[in-house]
Amino acid sequence: MAEVGADEQAAAELSEAAHTELLNLCEEQYAQLEKLQNDILLSEPGFGENPQEQSVNRLIATEAELKQWLTVEPKLLTANSGVLLQEGKKEILKLCSELEMVVSCYEAKRAKLRETKELEQKWLEEKKQALVAASDHVKRLQIEKEQISEQSILQDTKVKIQKMKVYQERLMECLSEMLESHVPLPESDSSANKKKKNATQEFNEDLISLNEILELLMNKALETPHDPYVTIDSTFWPPYIEMLLRYCIAVRHQEDNFKIRLEAFC
């Protein structure tokens, strides 16, 4: 019915004969439609209301429709070639416009995919570069490993030891210079400071310098690590001991007040 209706517009440009033929066809179809309509009105039974019956109705209707589709035979709209040509043209044009839409859709999709591909390729390139750099590094390390012999290691170590010795020498020199200028022996100190004049007179003549105290402490700590304590005797000037204790350079023995040791610095 719908097809016939659509045809009618197209048929306006057709020949008179084709036009009348189409109209006749329409009339025929319409007459059949009216007949069917009457049949429906006459035979329409009261349908049930509940959902179960609704489902049954639906099943019956679907089955009927299926049967109808199975038995229906495709038939030509009309034998008139003019009408068919017109209709075919229309269909082809419609199909063309639809296909054009599909094409534009796919072109957009393709452009997007291409963009993604470029991004991925860039990413791949970066990864490849990273891989090359890493493998280069590995190769270099391997070559280095092969080239290093026992001799060269020994040489290296010797150079390092030499360096360390020089460094230690410098440190020691620094320390002694500093001690000399800042913490001299009490004798020389007393002559400069008149307030302490009375006190210095009591001092023992064989007092040792801070330098020597530190040396004693260090040697003791290194030589007998299990017993690093040094006994304080009269040669140790008490202010020096006091200073060492106060600045946490030395610690007193927990039980014996006359013993000190070097603070464990490491």
Next chain:
Amino acid sequence: MSLLKPFSKLPTLNTASILLVESEEQFQQSLADALLEETAVTMNVRLAKSLPLPKENEESRPRIDLVVFIINLTSELSFQSAEASLKHLDSGYFLGKVCFLVINARNASVPIERLDAVRRLAASLHCPLLFAEDQTPDGVTNAAERLLTILKVAAGRVPMATALYLSNLTRCTVPPDIDQPSFD
């Protein structure tokens, strides 16, 4: 009190008729305007607040190809009204010529049970259930386009397809776990 029947009248040439039923009459008008943009067929849009339709217009009324119930999820009344209107529809309509259009489903204040109820109703009647956005012009156009697709089939404008066939594919089904209590 007469039933609205799908085949009680002869079809008009090149015409598709749709009946929009909405108790609140908010969305109806804009949707109708969007539907009338269609030019390939003569569109015939009828609006109703509820069914049954008044007797006095019966003569001039065309054959209705598709009945759309618009349900506003934020109002209980809208759902009840649609449910009551269904009784005035001939069961022949339920073979693919009825569909439900839900609006405001995204509103946060909507109780979830109401959506379930609408879903169950649509599933028990084997009708398609559509969701639409009524606030934006785009949403209205989209809803109109979807309705037109169904309407064209229901009005017999698509060769080799019938309303029953389409609705067998698009009808709403209730998910099996809808009745089970949720654990959250």
